[in-house]
Amino acid sequence: VWIGDDAAVVAAPQHGSLLLAADAIVEGVHFDLDLVDVADVGWKAIAVNVSDIAAMGGRPLHALVTVVGASGSMIEGLVRGLAEASAAYECAVVGGDLSAGPCLVVSVSIIGTAAMHRAIQRGHALPGDHLFVTGPLGRSSAGLRALRAEARGAGAAPPELAAAYRRPLARLAEGSAASSSGATAMIDVSDGLGIDLDRLATASGVGVVLDSVPVAEGATPDDALGGGEDYELVFAAPDAGAVREAFAAAGLRAPVHIGTCVSDPETRRLGNAVLEASGWEHRLV
Amino acid sequence: VWIGDDAAVVAAPQHGSLLLAADAIVEGVHFDLDLVDVADVGWKAIAVNVSDIAAMGGRPLHALVTVVGASGSMIEGLVRGLAEASAAYECAVVGGDLSAGPCLVVSVSIIGTAAMHRAIQRGHALPGDHLFVTGPLGRSSAGLRALRAEARGAGAAPPELAAAYRRPLARLAEGSAASSSGATAMIDVSDGLGIDLDRLATASGVGVVLDSVPVAEGATPDDALGGGEDYELVFAAPDAGAVREAFAAAGLRAPVHIGTCVSDPETRRLGNAVLEASGWEHRLV
Numbered sequence: 216v217w218i219g220d221d222a223a224v225v226a227a228p229q230h231g232s233l234l235l236a237a238d239a240i241v242e243g244v245h246f247d248l249d250l251v252d253v254a255d256v257g258w259k260a261i262a263v264n265v266s267d268i269a270a271m272g273g274r275p276l277h278a279l280v281t282v283v284g285a286s287g288s289m290i291e292g293l294v295r296g297l298a299e300a301s302a303a304y305e306c307a308v309v310g311g312d313l314s315a316g317p318c319l320v321v322s323v324s325i326i327g328t329a330a331m332h333r334a335i336q337r338g339h340a341l342p343g344d345h346l347f348v349t350g351p352l353g354r355s356s357a358g359l360r361a362l363r364a365e366a367r368g369a370g371a372a373p374p375e376l377a378a379a380y381r382r383p384l385a386r387l388a389e390g391s392a393a394s395s396s397g398a399t400a401m402i403d404v405s406d407g408l409g410i411d412l413d414r415l416a417t418a419s420g421v422g423v424v425l426d427s428v429p430v431a432e433g434a435t436p437d438d439a440l441g442g443g444e445d446y447e448l449v450f451a452a453p454d455a456g457a458v459r460e461a462f463a464a465a466g467l468r469a470p471v472h473i474g475t476c477v478s479d480p481e482t483r484r485l486g487n488a489v490l491e492a493s494g495w496e497h498r499l500v
Numbered sequence: 501v502w503i504g505d506d507a508a509v510v511a512a513p514q515h516g517s518l519l520l521a522a523d524a525i526v527e528g529v530h531f532d533l534d535l536v537d538v539a540d541v542g543w544k545a546i547a548v549n550v551s552d553i554a555a556m557g558g559r560p561l562h563a564l565v566t567v568v569g570a571s572g573s574m575i576e577g578l579v580r581g582l583a584e585a586s587a588a589y590e591c592a593v594v595g596g597d598l599s600a601g602p603c604l605v606v607s608v609s610i611i612g613t614a615a616m617h618r619a620i621q622r623g624h625a626l627p628g629d630h631l632f633v634t635g636p637l638g639r640s641s642a643g644l645r646a647l648r649a650e651a652r653g654a655g656a657a658p659p660e661l662a663a664a665y666r667r668p669l670a671r672l673a674e675g676s677a678a679s680s681s682g683a684t685a686m687i688d689v690s691d692g693l694g695i696d697l698d699r700l701a702t703a704s705g706v707g708v709v710l711d712s713v714p715v716a717e718g719a720t721p722d723d724a725l726g727g728g729e730d731y732e733l734v735f736a737a738p739d740a741g742a743v744r745e746a747f748a749a750a751g752l753r754a755p756v757h758i759g760t761c762v763s764d765p766e767t768r769r770l771g772n773a774v775l776e777a778s779g780w781e782h783r784l785v
C-alpha cells in the first residue's frame with residue numbers, strides 16, 4: 216500500500232482546486248474493538264474523510280494514513296479495511312507511517328479535487344433555499360445500540376443496522392449531484408443532524424425551519440436528529456426541481472426535502488418545536 | 501489556524517507534481533513531555549514532515565494536523581509550536597481535527613510540490629556518484645542524552661544540543677540546491693545515518709563506501725552514525741563540483757563529502773570497517 220520514499224510523488228490535478236481533509240479515529244473514543252472488527256476501523260477511517268470531500272461536492276484522489284498502536288496481528292486487518300475503502304472510493308493510499316502507541320489511532324488525510332464544479336462550502340446558504348438530506352437518518356446510532364445489546368447477550372444486531380455503523384458510506388455521487396444542481400451550502404451528517412445543520416446555518420447566517428426528518432427503519436427520531444455518523448449529506452439549494460432532476464439524471468435516489476432556510480439567523484425550528492443542536496462530538500465518551 | 505469547513509479549499513499548483521508526506525509523533529514513543537515543551541512537539545510534528553518534502557527537493561505548501569489527547573492547557577502550547585513551524589517553513593496549516601485520547605498523538609500530513617525541479621527519490625543513485633551530507637551529525641542524540649542527564653539532576657544541557665533535539669530544522673534550501681545540482685537520490689537522516697543510507701543504497705541497488713562522517717561538536721561518533729533525528733539530508737550526485745557550486749550560489753554551507761556509491765550492492769563500508777545499518781525507529785522505546 217505504501218510508497219517507500221520520504222514522500223509520495225503524484226500528478227497535480229490539471230484543473231480546479233485541491234480539497235484537503237483530515238480526521239483521526241481513536242480506540243475507546245470513536246470505536247470499540249469489542250463491537251467492530253479492526254478492518255471496519257480501517258474502512259471507517261477512510262470513509263469519514265471521503266465523506267468530508269463528498270460534502271464539498273468533490274472527489275478524492277489520494278490518502279495518507281498514519282497508524283499508531285496497531286499490534287502485528289491487527290495491522291493485516293486494518294490494511295484490508297483501508298484497502299477496501301481505498302478501492303471503493305478510488306482513492307489510493309500513497310503514503311503514511313506506522314508507530315507504537317498505547318491505543319489504536321488511525322489518522323487519515325485526503326487530497327481531493329473540486330474539478331468541473333466549484334467546491335461547496337457550508338457558509339453560503341441563502342434565505343429561501345430548500346434544505347435536503349440525501350437519505351434517512353439514525354441507522355448508525357441504532358446499529359451501535361444493537362451491537363452493544365448483542366455484546367450484553369441480547370439477540371444478534373440486525374445486519375443492516377450493524378453495517379450502517381461498521382461500514383458507513385460516503386455519498387460522493389450525491390455530493391456531486393447536489394453541486395451540479397446549484398447547492399449553495401453542504402455538510403455531512405457526522406455528529407448529528409441537529410448540530411451539523413446548526414453549523415451550516417450559523418456559518419451561512421440563516422435560520423432553518425424543518426417540516427420533517429426522515430427516520431431510517433429500525434431507528435428512533437432521536438437517533439435521526441442526534442445520532443450522527445450517518446454520513447448522509449445535508450445541503451441547501453435554491454431550485455428544488457433542479458435538485459430532483461440532477462439526482463434522477465445521475466440515477467440516484469431522490470433526496471428528501473426537509474425544510475427551508477429563513478432570514479432570521481436565530482431560528483432553529485422543527486415543526487412547532489425548537490430544533491436542538493444535539494449530537495455527539497465523540498460518541499463513546 | 502483551522503479552516504472551519506468539511507475540507508479546506510486551496511489552489512492546486514500550476515506546474516510540477518504534488519509531494520505527499522505524513523508522520524505521526526507519539527508521547528512516550530517519539531517524545532517525553534518531561535524533556536520537551538508541548539510547543540516543541542508542535543514544532544517537531546511539522547518540521548519532521550517538512551524534512552520529508554526537503555528530502556525530495558520540494559517545498560511544502562499546506563499542512564493538515566490531527567491532534568489526539570491534548571488537554572485544554574496543552575492545546576495552546578501545541579498550537580503555538582505548530583504556528584511557529586508553519587511560519588518558518590511557509591506551510592499553512594489549513595485543516596485538521598482534535599480528539600480525546602489516552603496520550604498525545606500529533607499526526608501531520610504535508611502537501612508540497614516539486615515544481616521547477618523533478619522530485620528526487622531515494623532509488624536512483626548510480627555507482628560512481630558522490631555522497632554528501634548537508635551538515636555534521638549527532639547533535640540531536642547528544643541533546644537527548646544531555647536533557648535526560650539534566651532531568652536526573654546533572655548540569656543544564658548545552659543550549660545548542662537541547663535546541664537540536666527540541667527544534668530540529670528541515671533543510672529545504674539544501675534539498676533544493678541538491679536537486680538543482682543533479683542529485684540522483686536523497687533521503688533525510690531521521691533514524692540514523694547508517695540505517696537511512698542503507699535505505700538509499702538498497703533502493704538504488706548500489707553499495708556505499710564512506711571515508712568519513714562529520715561528527716557535530718558535543719556528539720560522539722555513535723551519535724553521528726546511529727543517533728538519528730538530525731534531519732540533515734544525505735544525497736548522491738555525479739558531479740561534486742556542480743554540488744559545491746549550487747550550494748555556494750544559494751549562500752549555503754558547503755555539504756560534506758562522505759564517500760561514494762559503488763556497483764556491488766552488498767557493500768556497506770566506513771573506512772576499513774563495516775557500516776552498520778544502525779539507528780532507531782523509535783528512540784524512546
